[in-house]
Amino acid sequence: MKKVVLGIDIGGTNTVFGCIDEEGKCLLTGNIPTQKHEDINNYLDELFDNVNSILDKSKEKLEIIGVGIGAPNASYYSGTIENAANLRWKGSIPLVDLVKKRIDVPVSITNDANAAAMGEKVFGAAKKMNNFMVITLGTGLGSGIIVNGDLLYGHDGFAGEVGHMIVRKSGRECGCGRKGCLETYVSATGVKRTVYKLLARHLGDSELRDIPFSKLTAKMVAEAAGRGDLVAKETFSYTAKMLGEVLANVVAVTSPEAIFLFGGLTKAGDILFDPVRETLEKELLSIYRNKIKVLPSGIKDNAAVLGAAALIWNKN
């Protein structure tokens, strides 16, 4: 029997799972809606019914040697999901214990940015790195930090909230209740806010003037930038500068070998990466200059499931 780890990524809409072998190949995959069941036990029943039915149909017999889970507000230390705003299950959900009742193997849980970092280490472009960081750029900004070859969890399991470092005192309102957090500038939502700020400031033509805020996406902004739209280009330059500034401060804490950027926004390519690199080098303390690589993720497909499975493969 081939040994695999079951990687599970619990998203706000869908839960995706896959059986990942030691080389990072995704042998089987499937998904169920996340929010159908009010009772977490019914959700897990459906999930494992699906997993087992797919395993049964597999030609190659697979042995699940562990389960890795990526989920919002996951606490690695307690194995729980804590008051996740985007999930139906409120309070503290002892997910690791509930999964272990269904399958008697090592089970590990962490948030999606930490899973992305571990995925990069085990299967991606950071295989030989022991000190690096992954920044996930989606609706918000997440971060997973690897120190001495392992995830940095801190005292309570909640280390790595770079998206909530303050970059502008009294700056933009953040969903966390404070002001000026990095993710209010550097994220898909941050990009939209910057477009509207620049449209208010400048008088020049921009194709973005025809799109209402509620319909605008970061992808549209990236495409407009690709067509030379000045507001769109300045938006990415502004976004990258904010990120570079904060990364220079984070480097002064953790001194990583590389910083990986991951997620939808990175599809913008050089118009994002180039000014991030430039600002970072300019803002760094001299001892860190010309040392730190800013790189795209080395994982192409099934990133979330691979990252979740890496939590277990890293220990084997």
Added chain:
Amino acid sequence: MKKVVLGIDIGGTNTVFGCIDEEGKCLLTGNIPTQKHEDINNYLDELFDNVNSILDKSKEKLEIIGVGIGAPNASYYSGTIENAANLRWKGSIPLVDLVKKRIDVPVSITNDANAAAMGEKVFGAAKKMNNFMVITLGTGLGSGIIVNGDLLYGHDGFAGEVGHMIVRKSGRECGCGRKGCLETYVSATGVKRTVYKLLARHLGDSELRDIPFSKLTAKMVAEAAGRGDLVAKETFSYTAKMLGEVLANVVAVTSPEAIFLFGGLTKAGDILFDPVRETLEKELLSIYRNKIKVLPSGIKDNAAVLGAAALIWNKN
């Protein structure tokens, strides 16, 4: 024979050494001037002549099982001192190798803030903590960060430069060539600069108006604050707020159990600690609130030598 570690603290003026037993007792101590010899070998000859002569005179026979060294610009990974601005020996000095030629035991070197952090863990108030941070407040601001029970060195050995995180974009000029670094506000020198800024801004009486910049010390400011001088009190409040702001950002990276403040400035006591705690709590992301202790160091005497020795005792 009683087993001890030789702890050596190389300061800009004096080099202090001590034989530290497993309980952190300093059994023998001595010192030599740091800057007398242009050749590092002559300096080390004098140092070890002194150590041996003191050992010979000791009633209790001591066995040195290791040497821990705290020094400016020390690189833990390479065992060198790199271009230390305050020392005579320029370039890269292979101190660990040179010491090993004189005594065949494990030898470890790190900077003074890292040594302070390890001292706190092995002999101080952080014995049961695995994730915490020490901020050393002297002429500048140093930081030593413990993660998963060990020092955070990062990829190149130079992690933990919290004093060079930017707290005010385009702020005060820093010795590092950049502007707005935390240590330009939060350090003995930063306190002096703040006094002069406030004397320029306000019209009220202050005993500090009679002291020229070159003669003013942070201790004088603390004493004036103790006597109720308003400028001195506002200086400490401003200093503490700057520190609290940056610590809130560092917590979002490392999530420590406690932050220890160490060094001359901490003698100011509550007028420093209270507003640091208050600002930190106010600025923290909610998941970190009411969790993080801001504490004075638990080490009273021989802190630098104890910290250096802790580098070895931590491994035994």
